[in-house]
Amino acid sequence: MTIAPDLPATDARIGTDCGCPEMRGLSRRGVLQGAGLAGLTYAVGSTVVSMSPAAAAGTASSMGTNTIVVLSLRGAADGLSLVVPHADPAYYASRPTIAIPKASLLAADSAFGLHPNLAPLLPLWNAGKLAAVHATGLAVANRSHFSAMEELEDADPGSKLRVGWLNRLLGTDDQTSPLQGLAVGDITTQFYGPQPVMSFSSLEEAEIAGDDKWDPTHQRVRSLHKAWDASKSPMAAAFRSTMAAVDGLAPAKAQADTSAAFPDTDLGRALASVSRTVRGKVGVGVVTVDQGDWDMHTDLGTLTRGRMIDNVTDLAGSIAAFFADLGPLADSVTLVTISEFGRRVVENSNAGLDHGWGNVMFLAGAGVKGGTYYGTWPGLKNSLDADLTVTTDYRSVLAEIVRTRTSASLATVFPGFTPTPIGAMRSS
Template sequence: MLSRRHFLRVAAAGAGAMLVAPQLVFASAATDRRFVFVIQRGAADGLNIVVPYADPAYTSLRGALAIDTDKAAKLDGTFALHPSLAQTAQLYRSGQALFVHAIASPYRDRSHFDGQNVLETGGRAPYQVKDGWLNRLVAQIGPTRGDSAIALAPTVPLALRGAAHATSYAPSALPAASDDLLTRVSALYESDVQLRGLWTSAMNARGLAGDASAKQDPASLGKLAADFLARPDGPRIAMIETGGWDTHSAQNARLGNQLKALDTMLAALRSGLGPVWDKTSVLVATEFGRTAAANGTGGTDHGQGSVAMLMGGAVAGGRVIADWPGLRNADLYEGRDLKPTASLDALIAGAAAESLGLDPQRTAAALFAEAGTTRPMTGLIRT
């Protein structure tokens, strides 16, 4: 039974509320390493995030959307980083970030819902697999402490749904509920077989967060994620959802704002983790990319290949990994999209395995069994 003293302690952070966006998901495991997956929902434009400025077709295809590389951080002789990712560029220069370009999941159509389903489940086709690869990753890292997963969101994202138990936490913008109210609700649920466990789990999650002033802006969100991950008894796996990447119109301003928010959140995460950052890897990926050419409304439409980012204190960074297909019309996928030449499944399997000290081949088989043979990328994390 949940005592009043214990209940008041874990409920001290106040009542939670639904997050609008972004959202976070956590899993607690018996390992000292951390792995964070950031999903960019809406199909992020990889060509304007990591800009192939040396490709002669880039500027003509993009027109007014082409990024001014005089203002961008040059990564090497071929690629530059969007100016809004200023702090990420610093990570790259310090060898703590790398980028994988022309990358995609096995999905080759252009539906957000189907593409996200394939990305999060690890299947080859939409709705082929019912649980998420991140949930299966939790099972790979051995015995867990307390709740096996926690979501800072109204619902657990598909990538973390599965056999592992999940609870939820959401920072609230509303006034904190009184101790008396929370105690009465606890007493009400105590005799309910179905709700008692859910309520207790939610209160334990809120007690772990321990932050009644948590907000939903990027810096606060990054700090809150760090507060969870830095705790010795806290989670070791996290998922952060970001939305708003579907830039059909007014792309330059919208993408710039999105990237600045992402950059701010990641910087706050790094700062909040302190020395734990050296044991942390953060993977950022989207369901698919966008068309190589600009459309008629100052944006781009649904495409194929995009870019993924991997950063952290343990990352063997300072490089762009790309089997670059080119942007000439003959080189494009179906004459319109950046052709995928790298497997997102392979990147996820390799990054997750090396980050958590797992065998890459076994991890790939566990996470992407339905996708066929996946050869994981290796050499991503320093030993």
């Protein structure tokens, strides 16, 4: 039995101020809303597990003890503000009010520099554990948020199968844990498919509905066991997997709650839950987290005000707190950022940026050859419809992480694709 609903017509991952007709009227919360998922679904409280009819089981894992965290910047972040091409004169000519002065940039080399509000990430950069790959994205421009998200997360152009690249990565495992794939917030397209995936809004809320202080003798859970334990139906299998996943989170919940050390934002709270789960050593191999509201058609702002500085401050503070909180386990966690597309080169009349093409991706943590900028710079044009041209297919970045941090087959995870070597990751 398979349920594969389309993405909802309204998607709570993107903000209300984007100016896009397809995005109007949506919540700005960013990461803690529900979404459709593929596979048989069993929902208990805020916990959701998607189950295939025959979930994998075994003793081997292509992930080993490594964890990959995919942080999606929903709404199409402006990579030219995050990593500024200060040596390209078209950048300053095309952005008379929102360009970031060269003198304010961090970690500047002869071509690029970081947005100054990324300062919390400088220790990672200087330690060689943070890198940026510029001019990345889809091979062909796609300026529709939902269509681009799905194309990006399927990572299998031309396929009629609705299976995300992370679900295919999980499919290379004989999984030892129902927590191998974890979405903190929405289960998005990259996890769609037959492999089981768990989702929760926060670690504390990952529980069986009704199994709380109002039912101290656990009668509700006993009733569920009575109804499903002896059944061979797919729903019974989903229930058992859900119970195993919730029970399996006990070591994570036993870890110290350090959320006060993170920004008090959706992203900060989500990464606090991820860190606590990883510290619990419960078998998580792949995690997805969203940060929404990057669709800045208006009021992108300057270095003293506007929407960009708020998002960049949240992004940098949350990632820095995450790696600090992991302690020694930071050596087993690799984080990558991704966004569905970038923004136009030229600012619009509302001091914002319209939908573009190329973008930047950050890599942080284990295996990263950091402290430098990667990619092939195509140059910018100061013309109305100019884009940052994509010179590195985003799949090449993801493939390098998969190749160096897992034993999975790239041909399975990215069918029909031959990656271009980037050199941003060390082999395990």
